[in-house]
Structures are given as structure tokens and as C-alpha cells.
Amino acid sequence: MISVVIIGSGNVAQHLISAFAKSDTVEVIQVFSRTVDTSIKNIDSSKIISAFYQLKAADLYIISVTDKAIAEVSAQIPFENQLVVHTSGSVAISALNSKNRRGVFYPLQTFTKNKPVDFGEIPICLEAENEKDYQLLETVGKSISDKIFPINSEQRKALHVAAVFVCNFVNHLYEIGNEICKENEIPFEILQPLIQETAAKIMTLSPTEAQTGPAKRNDTQTINTHLNFLSNETQKEIYKILTKSIIDNGKKL
Amino acid sequence: MISVVIIGSGNVAQHLISAFAKSDTVEVIQVFSRTVDTSIKNIDSSKIISAFYQLKAADLYIISVTDKAIAEVSAQIPFENQLVVHTSGSVAISALNSKNRRGVFYPLQTFTKNKPVDFGEIPICLEAENEKDYQLLETVGKSISDKIFPINSEQRKALHVAAVFVCNFVNHLYEIGNEICKENEIPFEILQPLIQETAAKIMTLSPTEAQTGPAKRNDTQTINTHLNFLSNETQKEIYKILTKSIIDNGKKL
Numbered sequence: 001m002i003s004v005v006i007i008g009s010g011n012v013a014q015h016l017i018s019a020f021a022k023s024d025t026v027e028v029i030q031v032f033s034r035t036v037d038t039s040i041k042n043i044d045s046s047k048i049i050s051a052f053y054q055l056k057a058a059d060l061y062i063i064s065v066t067d068k069a070i071a072e073v074s075a076q077i078p079f080e081n082q083l084v085v086h087t088s089g090s091v092a093i094s095a096l097n098s099k100n101r102r103g104v105f106y107p108l109q110t111f112t113k114n115k116p117v118d119f120g121e122i123p124i125c126l127e128a129e130n131e132k133d134y135q136l137l138e139t140v141g142k143s144i145s146d147k148i149f150p151i152n153s154e155q156r157k158a159l160h161v162a163a164v165f166v167c168n169f170v171n172h173l174y175e176i177g178n179e180i181c182k183e184n185e186i187p188f189e190i191l192q193p194l195i196q197e198t199a200a201k202i203m204t205l206s207p208t209e210a211q212t213g214p215a216k217r218n219d220t221q222t223i224n225t226h227l228n229f230l231s232n233e234t235q236k237e238i239y240k241i242l243t244k245s246i247i248d249n250g251k252k253l
Numbered sequence: 254m255i256s257v258v259i260i261g262s263g264n265v266a267q268h269l270i271s272a273f274a275k276s277d278t279v280e281v282i283q284v285f286s287r288t289v290d291t292s293i294k295n296i297d298s299s300k301i302i303s304a305f306y307q308l309k310a311a312d313l314y315i316i317s318v319t320d321k322a323i324a325e326v327s328a329q330i331p332f333e334n335q336l337v338v339h340t341s342g343s344v345a346i347s348a349l350n351s352k353n354r355r356g357v358f359y360p361l362q363t364f365t366k367n368k369p370v371d372f373g374e375i376p377i378c379l380e381a382e383n384e385k386d387y388q389l390l391e392t393v394g395k396s397i398s399d400k401i402f403p404i405n406s407e408q409r410k411a412l413h414v415a416a417v418f419v420c421n422f423v424n425h426l427y428e429i430g431n432e433i434c435k436e437n438e439i440p441f442e443i444l445q446p447l448i449q450e451t452a453a454k455i456m457t458l459s460p461t462e463a464q465t466g467p468a469k470r471n472d473t474q475t476i477n478t479h480l481n482f483l484s485n486e487t488q489k490e491i492y493k494i495l496t497k498s499i500i501d502n503g504k505k506l
């Protein structure tokens with residue numbers, strides 16, 4: 001068994017703990033939580049610690065805390081030359097304290113508390129400083145997911161930006177759609193099939209092939225009708241810049 | 254059987270023809286196509302006409318042409334006091350020529366040529382000028398979909414704007430994600446599970462509950478890292494306005 005210590009108890013940490021609980025090759029031997037958090041699931045409460053000196057020797061330390069805390073937390077690990085990774089999409093491998101061997105174990109998914117996810121489908125992006133450490137991370141990754149990708153720090157930065165566009169920003173557009181529906185007494189469920197189909201389409205078509213709508217058709221009459229309809233200035237700005245971007249992309253083709 | 258004539262041969266028209274072909278209560282007796290288009294599927298080619306004088310009497314005429322052409326096409330129908338509807342999300346019922354009884358039959362979905370859709374799940378938004386016509390539209394709608402909603406012209410305008418946000422604009426964000434991946438030699442498939450999960454989440458959570466990411470956390474360090482990373486000015490503008498909008502929404506809660 002590969003022994004793993006998880007440092008952190010947020011969404012990503014909790015989802016990792018639950019995924020490893022089903023693994024035959026990886027055992028989570030400790031979870032570090034600043035405030036001993038008894039709501040952590042799928043781990044025996046005796047394994048939850050709240051002081052760094054309590055940390056046991058392990059094959060791998062996974063730091064899953066807020067981005068800002070990664071450097072400091074990695075400095076507090078009372079060992080040297082151990083394999084220590086973080087799970088962040090936006091922090092370079094170099095942020096980890098150099099007294100240990102460093103790596104990244106970044107599951108690219110949106111995790112919501114209490115909403116289970118199928119970890120097997122989640123791509124895990126790995127980085128390590130040497131081949132042996134990479135192989136250990138690969139074994140750990142494969143124990144919970146079928147999709148393992150080597151991604152270096154520069155690529156991971158790009159990937160995280162791309163993920164903000166296709167996840168966080170997309171969800172915000174859902175939120176705007178919901179607001180417009182509410183203001184006009186329209187059930188949001190009318191939009192659900194459209195939302196699901198829009199996501200499903202790009203499983204088989206490229207986003208460029210899948211693009212439809214007034215901006216794609218350069219239908220200025222409809223675009224102006226929509227801009228006149230929108231009274232919220234921010235929504236209007238978002239409508240304008242995205243429409244312009246779609247029209248500009250069309251010209252490039 | 255309710256007899257229907259479809260005027261138009263674009264994506265929406267083709268999907269309606271295919272859906273009605275499986276219906277037991279509705280029969281498409283003619284399809285009008287300006288240029289006789291033999292690529293139209295699920296209709297006998299003898300039923301395809303290209304001149305308005307060839308139009309037969311029918312219970313319902315469905316005009317499925319570009320928004321701009323709706324008024325003119327409706328004026329050319331050589332009948333009076335028939336039920337004539339259009340399928341547009343962004344055109345008022347009043348755009349139809351008043352010599353006939355008017356209505357709207359708006360399937361809210363994104364249709365892509367040659368990609369089949371399950372019509373049973375597609376919401377159809379109906380509007381008519383009198384109860385009897387509404388009932389006929391409801392019967393026709395129910396023959397192909399389980400989701401029928403009465404939506405007046407003002408609501409439909411709102412709905413169409415909302416649909417642009419949650420479909421066209423969302424797809425464009427997928428396109429930007431794809432571009433960022435390409436530029437950094439990252440396979441776009443890494444983002445697929447994230448995209449599917451982001452859409453799936455709002456089947457059970459409201460978009461506001463589902464929101465995650467640096468803007469939601471007001472994580473200015475990550476936001477600035479991303480803005481420095483983006484070299485495309487339009488992408489940078491989109492990032493800024495959507496981030497601002499998410500932060501502003503957070504303040505309202």
C-alpha cells in the first residue's frame with residue numbers, strides 16, 4: 001500500500017479522501033486539519049490531526065489548502081526529502097518548500113461540498129521533479145482515475161485559465177440566464193435542456209463548429225433588440241463583448 | 254390528423270419535419286423551400302414545393318425561416334384566416350401578416366445540422382391570439398414534446414436573450430477554452446469532464462449555489478496571474494467583465 005497524508009480538509013481534500021477510501025493501492029494514513037474537523041467523511045477520526053509535529057512518515061504528502069497557504073504549509077512539514085505535492089491549478093511546483101521533493105497532483109474538476117462526483121472520469125494533471133516521483137504520482141492517480149496527464153507548471157497555468165472560462169464563467173452565464181428568467185416570471189427549467197445540449201454537443205463537435213446564434217449569423221437586428229431589452233449595465237457589457245468576440249472569430253475562419 | 258405545412262428548410266424546419274414524421278396526430282403535407290432542396294429528410298420529395306401558389310389548405314402553417322424574412326413570407330401566403338405561426342425566439346407575434354390568425358411555435362433548443370436531438374425533451378413555447386388556436390398548437394406541440402409552455406411575446410423576448418447567454422455565449426467560452434489549450438499543447442479533452450459536470454450541477458443546484466472559482470472567492474492574486482497570462486486583448490476583457498460581475502453578485506448575497 002502507498003501511504004498518503006492529506007493536509008487540508010476543504011472540498012478537494014474531502015473528495016480525495018473519499019476517492020482513496022475506495023482504492024486498493026493507496027491508504028490515507030492521516031488527515032491534517034487546523035481545527036480538528038469531525039465532519040470529515042470516509043476517515044477514522046483517530047487519524048485526523050491538527051498539529052504538524054503529529055505528522056507520520058508517508059510515501060506522499062498531498063497539500064490541499066488555499067493557494068495562498070501552500071508555501072507556508074509546505075515549510076511546516078517536519079521532514080526532509082519526502083515527496084510533497086499540492087493540488088492547485090494555479091500555483092507553480094516551485095511554490096513548495098525545496099527541503100522536500102516536489103510535485104503537483106491537480107484533479108481538474110469543480111468540486112462542490114456534499115455533491116458526490118465520479119472520480120474515475122476526472123482528469124488528474126501530474127508534475128514531478130524526477131521520473132521516480134512521477135511514477136509514484138501516476139500510480140496514486142491511476143488508483144482513483146482513468147485519466148492521467150503529464151502537465152508542467154506553464155501548461156497548468158494555461159489549463160487553469162481555460163478552466164475558469166469553461167466552468168466558472170460558464171456557470172455565471174447560467175446565473176445571468178436564471179436572473180433574466182426570474183425577472184420575467186419564466187421557469188428556469190425551460191432553459192435546462194438547452195444548457196445540457198450545449199454541453200453535450202461539444203463531445204462530438206468542436207466549439208467552433210457548434211457555435212450558433214445571432215452573433216454567429218452577424219444578425220445585427222436581433223443583437224440590437226437584445227441590447228435594448230437588457231437594462232442591467234453589466235449584463236449589457238457582457239453581451240456586447242461576447243458578441244464582438246464571436247463575430248471577430250467568425251471573420252478569422 | 255392535423256395537417257401542417259412547413260415553410261422553410263433550415264435547421265429548425267428540418268428538425269421539425271423529422272419530429273413530425275414520427276407523430277401519429279400530425280402530418281406534414283407540404284414543405285416549402287425556395288430552391289427545391291432534395292436533401293430535406295423524412296419527407297417525400299413530391300411534397301416539396303418552391304412557389305407560394307402551390308400551397309395547399311392546411312390546419313397550420315409553420316414559418317421557419319430567418320427572422321428578417323418572417324414578415325414577408327407570411328404576407329405571401331395566398332390564404333386568409335388560416336393559422337400561421339413562426340418558430341422564432343426573437344420575433345413578436347405581431348410580425349406575422351394580420352390577414353391570417355397568428356401564433357408562435359418556438360422550440361427552445363440549439364439545432365445543429367445533421368446532429369439528431371431528442372425532441373421529447375425540448376421545451377416548446379406557444380402563443381396564439383385565441384384559445385382555440387392555442388389548443389391546436391398545444392396538440393401539435395404535445396405530439397412531439399412533453400414540455401409545452403405558454404409564453405407571450407414579451408416573455409419570449411426575455412427567454413431568447415437568456416438563451417443567448419446560456420447557449421451561444423457559453424459555447425463561445427468553450428471555444429476560448431479550446432483556443433487556450435491549443436496554444437499550450439494541452440488536449441481539450443482534459444476540460445470535457447469539467448464542462449459536463451458544470452452543466453450537470455445546475456440540474457440540482459441553482460447557478461448561484463454552484464458558483465466556484467477565483468472570482469467567487471475574490472482571490473485577486475489568482476485573478477491577476479490569469480490576466481497577466483492572457484495575451485489576447487478580447488479574452489482579457491471578457492475575463493475582467495465576467496470576474497467583476499461574479500464579484501458584484503457575491504456582494505448582493
